[in-house]
Amino acid sequence: GRNIFLSSREIMINSFVKILLGFYFISSVIIGQNYSNLNITTDNETSMIYINGKLIGTKTVNTSLAPGNYEILIVERERGWNAQRIIDTIIVNNSSETFNRNYRFKNSVLLKTNPQNVYIYHNDSLYAFSPAKLDVSLNTVKLLKTNFRSKFVELADIKPEIPVALEFTGTNKKEHFVDSPWFTVLLSSTVLFGATAVYYKIQADQKYDRYKISMDRNLLKDIDRYDLYSGIAFGLLQFNFGYLIYEFLFESP
Structure with a gap:
């Protein structure tokens, strides 16, 4: 009977030791997972701050990061015309660090x-x-x-x-502007430039939505190109429309 009792006690002791060792191992892993601090400041009140495609905040951000690679994207303003963008990368090792980043447009x-x-x-x-x-x-x-x-x-x-x-x-012009061929040309081109600006703006927005999901930097080139095309078309649209208004208000007899 005593041998059976000793065997049971040994089994209990061994089980208890294993539990302690398991708890110690898990605690060591958790404690060993050091987090680093990231402080981001920008010089623009409307700047949007993304980390790995996720919006974290605006203008100023303070956050903790586990070890890994992180891509930081700063956008001057949310989907503005020709908005400036700043892209940076931070590599966090398994040690407590403090990263201070000050971005200026x-x-x-x-x-x-x-x-x-x-x-x-x-x-x-x-x-x-x-x-x-x-x-x-x-x-x-x-x-x-x-x-x-x-x-x-x-x-x-x-x-x-x-x-x-x-x-x-x-x-001052003597010919009535509405009766001139130039009026028809300006009116037609205004419609064309407006449609072109809207088309490329939509393309840029779609590419930007894809970029936030895939974080593919090659898409940024397409976004900038479409924004440029849209901006040029919008500028030409403004010029034509402004010229039409100018003719009606100031130059037409």
């Missing part, structure tokens, strides 16, 4: 003109139509518009609340 200024829809040239290339948000690093741009004197502008001296005025050099 390119300094820009809003250029307004009087009249509007003025051609904006940089280095002899058409860059945009007014009003437009321009990178200050462009330094100097040239403003051109038919029947107005051209003008060079230093972007560092621009005040967004004060439009840059161009001197009118043209003459």
Whole structure:
């Protein structure tokens, strides 16, 4: 009877030891899983901060990360026209670290003109139509518009609340604008540019939705290209529409 009792006691002791060892192993794994701190700050109140495709916050984010690879995407504003994007990668090892990231977008200024829809040239290339948000690093741009004197502008001296005025050099038209072939051309092209802008904007949005799911960087090139096409078409649309309004209000007899 004593041998049976000793065997049972040994079995209980062995079981208890195994439970302790298992608890110790699990605790060691949990304790050994060190988390790192990530602090992100940006210089834009409307910036959207994504980590591995998931929206984490806006402007400023403080979070903890387990070991692994993380892709950070900062978008200047949610689906704005030609929104700036910043992409970064962080590798977190199995050790407690603190990552501090401060992201800054390119300094820009809003250029307004009087009249509007003025051609904006940089280095002899058409860059945009007014009003437009321009990178200050462009330094100097040239403003051109038919029947107005051209003008060079230093972007560092621009005040967004004060439009840059161009001197009118043209003459009043005697022909009624609505009866001219030019009216038909402008009206037709306005419809075409509007449809083109909407088409490429939809394509860009669809690519962006796919990117948030797959995180395929190759899609970013397509997004930027479609945004560019849409922006150009929208600029041409603004120019045509602005010119039509201008003709009706100021130049038509």
